Amino acid sequence: MDRDEQLLRELARRNWQILGLLTLGSLLFGDSHVSLGVLAGGLVAIVAHHWRERALRSMLHAGDPGAASRYQRGYLFRLAFIGSGIYLLIARAQVAPLALAVGLSVVVLNILWTTIKRSL
Secondary structure, eight states: OHHHHHHHHHHHHHHHHHHHHHHHOOOOOOOOHHHHHHHHHHHHHHHHHHHHHHHHHHHHHSEEEEETHHHHHHEEEEHHHHHHHHHHHHHHHHOOOHHHHHHHHHHEOOOOHHHHHHHO
């Protein structure tokens, strides 16, 4: 396994660890809407990150001239799908929006942590 693949696996594993810690921390608030918001936001962020990663790999390995335009169309579809999911979580499931934002930051926190760790 090369270094890039190892980094991607490490990032994927740490996404789940961060989500677990944030969800456990949200349980201290004693409100199910907060815990559900953190958990749902983290799941959306992790799935979206994995989905984007697969689409990028597919585009880069395709080698045909239409791959970039397919990626752009797929990006718009993913954006609409994720936006609809977030809307449904807030409007229908009544999750706490701030907790949802905390959950959605899982991947960002992971990348920030990895950057700081590698720069030291």
